[in-house]
Amino acid sequence: MPEELDFERWSKKAAEWGVAYRASLRGRPVRAQTAPGTIAAQLPALPPEQGEAMEAIFADFEKILLPGMTHWQHPRFFAYFPANAAPVSVVAEYLVTAMAAQCMLWQTSPAATELETRVLDWLRQAIGLPAGFAGVIQDSASSATLAAVLVMRERALSWKGNKAGLAANPRLRIYASQEVHTSIDRAIWVSGIGEENLVRIPTTGGHRGMDAVALADAITRDREAGHVPAGIIACAGGTNVGACDDISAVVRVARENGLYVHVDAAWAGSAMICEEFRHLWVGVEGADSVVFNPHKWLGAQFDCSAHFIRNPEDLVRTLAIHPEFLKTHGHDGLINYSEWSVPLGRRFRALKLWFLLRFHGLEGLRAMIRNHVAWSERLAERLKAEPDFEIVTEPVLSLFSFRHTATDDLDQHNLDLVGSINDDGRIYLTQSRVDGKVMIRFQAGQFEMTEADADTAFDVITELARNKA
Missing domain, CATH: 3.40.640.10 (Type I PLP-dependent aspartate aminotransferase-like (Major domain))
Structure with missing residues (x-):
């Protein structure tokens, strides 16, 4: 049997890891780059009969699991909708988890x-x-x-x-x-x-x-x-x-x-x-x-x-x-x-809202949302000005859709394009259909996004689109 958990040490370790992880996100690919089955192949088929040391468990977390994570808190996560976790909300969740009420x-x-x-x-x-x-x-x-x-x-x-x-x-x-x-x-x-x-x-x-x-x-x-x-x-x-x-x-x-x-x-x-x-x-x-x-x-x-x-x-x-x-x-x-x-x-879900609203205030949260809307609208205008792009649906708040028009088979070309963008790793987008036609969705909403991240999106989209054409 392993020794009793050093709760203080590992609580600090987890918190410190979280801080370092969030600071490292811009250097990571947004979407997980692992092939199907890669993670499962590294996990034992049978459950452990004996307890293991926390050092080994934590090391496997970083070695095996982390490469298979898509980073939803990445500032260039432009897919789906955001699933934000403002740092102050994470701190509140530490307390909720510790009390476990x-x-x-x-x-x-x-x-x-x-x-x-x-x-x-x-x-x-x-x-x-x-x-x-x-x-x-x-x-x-x-x-x-x-x-x-x-x-x-x-x-x-x-x-x-x-x-x-x-x-x-x-x-x-x-x-x-x-x-x-x-x-x-x-x-x-x-x-x-x-x-x-x-x-x-x-x-x-x-x-x-x-x-x-x-x-x-x-x-x-x-x-x-x-x-x-x-x-x-x-x-x-x-x-x-x-x-x-x-x-x-x-x-x-x-x-x-x-x-x-x-x-x-x-x-x-x-x-x-x-x-x-x-x-x-x-x-x-x-x-x-x-x-x-x-x-x-x-x-x-x-x-x-x-x-x-x-x-x-x-x-x-x-x-x-x-x-x-x-x-x-x-x-x-x-x-x-x-x-x-x-x-x-x-x-105890209310605690993170209480921390969030008190720390940022409504004006701080309004500023974030207004920025996301403005940056998304600006990106849509930049793409619209390019001769080989079209805006399929105009921005609603910070969400719009577009496609690249440089080939005859537009549906397949844009499916290939979104795949290339996500394999590249610098940004993450998703595809969908409007009136039966394939388009690519963009939404700005990650809590720590900046205007420079929207500029990076433009560069990646136009660069890879023209490489595919």
């Missing part, structure tokens, strides 16, 4: 519950939601959307779905555009509503938003067919190219039909701390629930998703179970956040 009920850690209530209200004010909304931290927007869909289901079935199931009831229908995140599909699956009952509404306009007239018509047709419309999921800043529904129009249709509206602003919601960007979700105050991820653009360590609900009683009525061992006797009116989410167990 289960924060499912008020009584299991009163500070965690009361801090969560307060910092979510800070966020509500920061993004301009009215005081009628209450907030809860979910692990991800996927969980918040699932919770919203479950509320839609229960409301539509007069609160009988959890008990009686769906089999004896008419088909429930949920409405969304093609631009929503795939987590919406998964919520429909998990809720039991079924993929065939997710009605896709065509989009219109420059922001590729849901066509409100088509939405109203679809609801009418479903009612005439004997189905039960239950709710609408709108997006503000869709994953693919930043699509934004006309929330005001969606809410108007919903109110006319008595439907619940959930707004998925997982990425773009962070930008709403800047008042000048709120035109992208005008009407959001009329929604029933809204979610955005501070763990994307705001700097909070994953996982941390802010879920705002107009009527928390509906959410609690849908999700709460009250066995005797979970009751807090002698205290009425307390919030037990485990009743606001699907999982019972809960981490």
Whole structure:
């Protein structure tokens, strides 16, 4: 058996390693450069029967695992959306990990519950939601959307779905555009509503938003067919190219039909701390629930998703179970956040938000987001000015898409180009499709990115594109 862990020594070692790692990122390739199976081939097939020394474990972490990591905190990570972990948030997570509290009920850690209530209200004010909304931290927007869909289901079935199931009831229908995140599909699956009952509404306009007239018509047709419309999921800043529904129009249709509206602003919601960007979700105050991820653009360590609900009683009525061992006797009116989410167990997620907001302040976070938007817009303009590039979708906040046009087989050429860019390692981009055509996505959002990193992106893109042509 190895000696008892020297907790102080290895805690310091891990913290020091983290500092050195973050300082080294600009010198590393952004995406892991290992071939499939390389890491697994270095790991024993059988579990260890005897304990091993920490020196050996830590050495293998650096030798075997680190080369297979894609560096999400790299300042030239321009793929997907950011999963930021501002250094102050990392420090807060050290403390959360050390305490290792289960924060499912008020009584299991009163500070965690009361801090969560307060910092979510800070966020509500920061993004301009009215005081009628209450907030809860979910692990991800996927969980918040699932919770919203479950509320839609229960409301539509007069609160009988959890008990009686769906089999004896008419088909429930949920409405969304093609631009929503795939987590919406998964919520429909998990809720039991079924993929065939997710009605896709065509989009219109420059922001590729849901066509409100088509939405109203679809609801009418479903009612005439004997189905039960239950709710609408709108997006503000869709994953693919930043699509934004006309929330005001969606809410108007919903109110006319008595439907619940959930707004998925997982990425773009962070930008709403800047008042000048709120035109992208005008009407959001009329929604029933809204979610955005501070763990994307705001700097909070994953996982941390802010879920705002107009009527928390509906959410609690849908999700709460009250066995005797979970009751807090002698205290009425307390919030037990485990009743606001699907999982019972809960981490102390509010602490990193508290550290983050206090250390940077809203003005510091606004400056970061405004910079990212400006640098992305400038990069789009530089590429647009090049004769062999086209902008496929104009910037929405810090996200736009483009392609290189120097060959006849544009789809394959741009797939090859994004592969070459990522193999090069200096930046990381992802591809997608718009109207069936391959394009390359760019989004600026990493917490420690600078304008020079955007300039590097231009140099890498143009250099490798012309090498491929």
